[in-house]
Amino acid sequence: MGAFKKLFQTGFFHIFGSSVINKILTFLSNVVLVRLISKEAYGVFTYAWNIYSLVLLLNGLGVVSGLLQLCSERADDRAYYDDLCRFGARVGLYADGALTVLLVLIGTLLPLSIPGGGRMIQTLCLLPPLQFIFEWMTIYLRGQRRNREYAALNTVNTLCVCVCSILGAVAAREYGLVWGKYLALLLTFVYAGCVLRFPLFRLLGRPGAIDRTDRVDLVKISLLSMATNGLSQLLYLSDVFVLGIVDPNETILASYKVATTIPTALTFIPSAIAVYLYPYFARHNREKQWCIQHYKATLAAVGGLNAIISGGLFLFAPLLIRILFGEIYLDAVPVFRVLAVSYFFSGTFRTIAGNLMTTQRKLRFNFIVSAVSGPANILSNWFFIQWWGSMGAAATTLLIVLLTGFANTFYLFRCFGRLED
Numbered sequence: 001m002g003a004f005k006k007l008f009q010t011g012f013f014h015i016f017g018s019s020v021i022n023k024i025l026t027f028l029s030n031v032v033l034v035r036l037i038s039k040e041a042y043g044v045f046t047y048a049w050n051i052y053s054l055v056l057l058l059n060g061l062g063v064v065s066g067l068l069q070l071c072s073e074r075a076d077d078r079a080y081y082d083d084l085c086r087f088g089a090r091v092g093l094y095a096d097g098a099l100t101v102l103l104v105l106i107g108t109l110l111p112l113s114i115p116g117g118g119r120m121i122q123t124l125c126l127l128p129p130l131q132f133i134f135e136w137m138t139i140y141l142r143g144q145r146r147n148r149e150y151a152a153l154n155t156v157n158t159l160c161v162c163v164c165s166i167l168g169a170v171a172a173r174e175y176g177l178v179w180g181k182y183l184a185l186l187l188t189f190v191y192a193g194c195v196l197r198f199p200l201f202r203l204l205g206r207p208g209a210i211d212r213t214d215r216v217d218l219v220k221i222s223l224l225s226m227a228t229n230g231l232s233q234l235l236y237l238s239d240v241f242v243l244g245i246v247d248p249n250e251t252i253l254a255s256y257k258v259a260t261t262i263p264t265a266l267t268f269i270p271s272a273i274a275v276y277l278y279p280y281f282a283r284h285n286r287e288k289q290w291c292i293q294h295y296k297a298t299l300a301a302v303g304g305l306n307a308i309i310s311g312g313l314f315l316f317a318p319l320l321i322r323i324l325f326g327e328i329y330l331d332a333v334p335v336f337r338v339l340a341v342s343y344f345f346s347g348t349f350r351t352i353a354g355n356l357m358t359t360q361r362k363l364r365f366n367f368i369v370s371a372v373s374g375p376a377n378i379l380s381n382w383f384f385i386q387w388w389g390s391m392g393a394a395a396t397t398l399l400i401v402l403l404t405g406f407a408n409t410f411y412l413f414r415c416f417g418r419l420e421d
Contacts, residue, residue, distance in 0.1 A: 020268065020272075021155055021158070022154055022155055022158040022268065023265045023266070023268040025158050025159060025162045026158060026161070026162065026265060027261065027262070027265045028162070029161070029162035029165055029166055030261050030265075031261075031324050031325065032166055033165065033166065033169055033177065034254075034258065034325055034326075034329075035325075035326065036166070036169045036170060037169055037173050037174055039250065039251050039254045039255075039328065040250040040251065040254075041173050041174045041250075042174070042250075042254045042257070043114070043249075043250025043251060043252075043253040043254040043257075044114055044115075044116045044117060044120060044174055044250060045120065045174040045177055046240060046253050046254060046257045047112075047113075047114040047117050047120075047240070047244050047250075047253055048114075048116075048117045048120035048121050048124065049124075050237055050240040050241055050244070051106065051112075051117070051121055051241070052103065052121060052124045052127070053233075053237050054237050054241065055099055055102055055103055055106070055128070056099070056128060056131070057226070057229070057230035057233055057234075057237075058095065058099060058226065058230070059092075059095075059096065059099070059128055059131065059132055059135070059226075060088075060091070060092030060093075060095055060096055060132040060135070060136070060222075061091060061092065061095040061222055061223060061226055062221075062222040062223055062224075062225045062226025062227075062229065062230075063088040063089075063091050063092040063095075063132075063136070063218070063222045064088070064092070064132075064135045064136055064139045064222075065221060065222055065225030065226070065229065065358070066088065066217070066218040066219070066220075066221035066222030066225060067084060067085060067088045067136070067139050067140075067143065067218070067222075068139050068142060068143060068278065069221050069282060069358060069359075070084055070214060070217060070218055070221070071084055071085065071139065071140070071143030071144075072142075072143050072278070072279045072282040072283065073282065073283075081143065081144070082203060083207045083209070083210055084207075084210065084214065084218070085136070085139075085140050085203055086203055086204070086205060086206065086207035087207040087210050087215070087218070088136065088218065088222075089133075089136055089203065089204055090207065091219075091222075092132045092136060093129055093132065093133075096128040096129040096132045097129065099128040099129075100125050100126060100128060100129065103121055103122070103124060103125040103128070104122055104125050106118075106121055107119065107120070107121035107122035107125070108122065113244055113245060113248035114244060114248055114250060114253075120174065120175070120178070123175060123178045123179075124178055126182070127178075127181060127182065127185075130182070130185045130186075131185065133185075133189070133200075134157060134185055134188060134189075137153065137192060137198060137200070138150055138153060138154065140198075140203065141153065142275065142278075142279065143279070145279055147276070149196050152196065153188070153191070153192055153196060153198075156187075156188055156191045157184065157185070157188040160183070160184035160185075160187045160188055161180070161181060161184040163184075164179075164180035164181070164183045164184040164187070165177050165180035165181065165184070166180070167180060168180030168183075220363075221358075221363060224363040224364070224366075224367055225358065225363065225366075227367055227370065227371075228363065228366040228367045228369075228370045229370075230370075230374075231367075231370030231371055231373065231374030234374040234377055234378065236260075236264070236397075238374075238377055238378045238381050239256070239381055239385075239393035239394075239396065239397060240253060240256065240257070240393075242378065242381040242382055242385055242393070243256060243381075243385055243390060243393055246382070246385045246386055247385065247389065247390075252389070252390060254329075255329055255331050255332045255335075255390065256332065256335060256390045256393065258321070258325050258329045258332045259332035259333075259335040259336040259339060259390075259394070260335075260339060261325075262313065262320065262324075262336070262340075263313070263336070263339040263340055263342065263343040266309060266343055266347070267343070267346070267347060267351065269302070269305065269306070269309075269347055270302060270306075270346075270347040270348070270351040270352050271351060273298065273302060273352060274351060274352050274355040274356070277294075277298065277352070277355075277356065278355060278356070278358075278359065280294075281294070281295075281356050281359040282359040285359045285360055285361075286419060286420070287419065288416060288417070288419035288420060291416040291419065292413070292416045292417070295356065295412065295413075295416065298352060299348070299349075299352075299409070302347065302348055302352065303348045306343070306344045306347045306348045307344060309343070309344075310340050310341060310343055310344035313336070313337075313340035313343070314337050314340045314341065317333050317336045317337050317340065318330065318333050320336075321333055321336060334391055334394075335390050335391055335393075335394045338391065338394035338395060338397075338398055339394050339397060339398075341398060342394070342397050342398040342401045345398075345401045345402050345405045346401045346405060348405070349405030349406060349408065349409045350401055350404050350405035350408055353405070353408035353409045353411075353412045354366060354404075354408050356412060357408065357411070357412055357415070360412075360415045360416075362411070362412075362415055365411050366408075369404055369407055369408065370404075373400050373403065373404050376400065377396060377397075377400045380396040380399060380400070381393055381396045384396050
């Protein structure tokens, strides 16, 4: 009981509960949206959103990751903490201004394979700076371990996105989805300011003096984290991108997107655990026995849970697809089953180990793994999709997850083992 009480007091159940609610809301809204708009329209949105997500890999030059590490280490110095956040916000917003221009150019100048994709990308162009501000706000709360407020802000944002997206889809189909996302972020900012009393405008002001060492560390951690996370996210983005090039068919893209919906939604489980654990592992990052003991316990608990989830998804795949998305999407079942297996290895070995590696300042290893797996993922997708269609994209995901998951876990244990007793 003492362990559960401590988890409750430190906000674990708020984070985990918020993540559960958020993923359920997102999942249900996706189910509704698939039924509100045609398969072809959903395919166009999926294609454009995928390209937008590729551009967003450069979001804020990775500043939110750098801020999380430095702010977790300097949480006791409130004034300096705020100045770090101001400095990070300025860097991130300048970078996202460039991303806005880039999206306009992509939507205007590039000959995209799916008709209507370019106009959709143009509509998305102002989202990056708004998305950065939201992520930056959550990092500010996480660094101070204000987990309850962090959970509340995430839940409100998800609720706003779901409601506004559904209303937008009813009013203007796939374009309504985009306008709904804009409105949702603006409503989230209003909630943060009026209810949580988040000092948004004060923190967006001019930063005070920042130590040169911290500026260098922030830039280094941010850029390496951006590169590492970006290459890692290619695992989930390159499949749709390559599929759209090799087989530019809106209905195939829509079915593949449906197959990824549940496995992708379930990533909240390891992600929520990593979000909760990160500040604690960052604080105890030089304590060998503490790190090894707590990581082993995490690995055992998460592995058992994920085995049950993946097994259930694999066995009941046809029933789940038929009930949730309709018989028109039953062609997604084989891909869904492969991705269910992939979820087990990603959620157990890859996600948590990759996040905790940063607490040991082992950014170079994360970068090397991502630098190798990213291009390998694209090449595998290119060949496998030509051979096996959308099933090839799922097979590539499973292969890369297996390799990177075991590499991350092995090296993290090695890092912990090298710490002094």
